[in-house]
Amino acid sequence: MGYSPWGRASNLKGGILRLKSPKDAPSRSSLKLDEAIQVLMSNKQRKATFRLGHTAVDLGAAPGGWTYQLVQRGLQVTAIDNGPMDKKLMATEQVVHLKENALTWLPEKPVQILVCDMVEKPSLVANLMAKWLLQAKAAHAIFNLKLPMKKRFQEVSDCIGEICDQLEAQEIDYFWQAKHLYHDREEITVYFRRQMPK
Template identity: 30%
Template sequence: MHVFLPVIDCGPFLVEELKRAGIAATEDAMTGLIHAPALPDLPWLAFARQTLPEATEVKEASINAWADHIITRIAGILPDAQPWRLHLWPAYGEGKAGLHRCDLIRTALNERLKKRRRALLRSLEESASAFSSETSLVQAVLTGPDAGFVSVSAAPQPSQLRSLISPFLGGDVPHAEDKAAPSRAFAKVIESELRLGQQIESGQTCVDLGASPGSWSYVAIQRGAYVTAIDRSPLRDDLMRNPRLSFQQADAFKFRPQQPVDWLICDIIAAPQRSLDLLLDWLRERQMRRFIVTLKFKGSDEYHLMDALKELAPPLCADFRLTRLCANKNEVTAFGVVA
């Protein structure tokens, strides 16, 4: 069985997304977790925050029993000399009791590893960076004090399924804060970069479509990149004066750069099909090397449009992601690296 942690309030949408992929999934009414007998052939689930492949149900009454169970699961599976990570979190209650119990389990686990398997303890790493081909991931989610699920993803599975398995605990990325940004929309760029494991860098070139009031251009300029901003309306005054920004009052859907750019960033307010077509056109024309593009929805009737993107975009990419970011509202963000 595979267990999915859905985006908050999106469990039914994830069930439907899996159904369209030919997988009969069910939502646990008590925990909100989604259970499915298989992973999708096209491993992009916009409404899954985190995936626990081959998860097994666990019922252990004590802290020590939980620690022993996890060690039993990883023994002989994780290579001693390769890095692995442990994600342990509660999916029950609203207070600190679940978090405290997870801390106690982790402490008990470390004590046992110190006595029995020092090599595994030495290779246990604390990181949220992108998975390497040698990184394994052990996940334990508590659905109650004495129940939960454990999933062991041995390398190279976390790297291979990076579109489904997040390096962040529970797939959650804290919102970035910057009061100097023109709007909170800048957080979508930061989160996309973190999930992708690449960021806009100094000296790179960016095209920002639908740029006004300028939050996405703001991030790129702060990094030292050169930005061509396209919109019908100008950006914030300080951005318009910045020497690394070139503003063009034009139709974002018709604009093309004279030569490929390092980043296409696009948070334009438009029907999702138009943004989807725009991204595919840029990908087919190889107009950019990396991209972050928001698909904005009204209601849920057009979520099925993403199925076409899952089929058409990945063959054009070296890395493709599609997810509702923590910073998204009724939006889904596509981001990745062009092949």
């Protein structure tokens, strides 16, 4: 038995955003970011973020499923991964592929959005996202936390709590939400937005 407050009910049929997989997307995971952007970000945030010439970073990018969605929205993307990127995606000239360690690499200048779908421990990904947000390297972050076999709710709660604690310790204004999206598997998608320094 469950309920949903009237004001928060989804206008989508069954509460699910139905998406069609793009024929030229490098991987199925492309749908995960497409859904995350449409479900977790407001129209205002999408319009402010996805503008021609704005910048993004995709950590653990290969072969480029998430990078594809950023490119389709007009962003210049730095893809960080030791693996190969999709050739068609690279031909757009909107992607710079760096074969660097995604856990340690940081950009010289802040980007509008950071995305990450790496298969790593949730706590490791959470601390990595906290580092980027604390250092104001990205205004927005969308990332997946791969769920452990046991105590999933506790793990997610601990990871998100850790990021919030670190941001609050530095008195940084932020907003977050998380959801197990239709296109997710054994994972949960998290969105953080922080106020950038002027």
